[in-house]
Amino acid sequence: MRRTGTTRRGALTATGAIAMGAVLAGCGGGSGQREGSAGTDTATAAEQATAMRTDRSLRAGAAGTSRELLARYEQVVRAYPATTAGLSPLRDxxxxxxEALAADGGKARxxxxxxxxxxxxxxxxxxxAERRTADIHTATLLxxxxxxxxxxxxxxAAGAAHAYLLTELAKETSS
Structure with missing residues (x-):
């Protein structure tokens, strides 16, 4: 016979579902006011222009950082051609x-x-260098x-994974 009523498993499932609902509700955007109320989330043209300038500025800085890292990859591949096979996927x-960060196609520092x-x-x-770049991107995202x-x-996150893979590749290369 199947037991009816509240079980531990059922209570834990319900608690988890309620907690997940609360977390997801808290992840929504907005200033805490509902749509249609007197304080809607419409931004003025000046606020939108400022946001666009900020976005462009942050993108340009992050793209420059990534291009500098790309230049470091190119430098290592030129200096040590034996590393090309291991570095190609990471460099790509x-x-x-x-490219995803900058539509301007700027040059690498x-x-x-x-x-x-x-x-x-x-x-x-x-x-x-990968770790430093990942740290810079993490600070910028705030x-x-x-x-x-x-x-x-x-x-x-990809940069952190690359740093790990490069460290392992360095161990293999040294031995």
Missing amino acids: AVRAHA VPSRTRATDAGSALKELAA KAPPELARLLASIA
């Missing part, structure tokens, strides 16, 4: 990130020359509008 991803004396240390430097913040969060 960084190129895609830079030239980073300082690598001080590495071998491929392993060059990969370690590249991993450190000031960014929602769409750009999501893009920056995704790119920062």
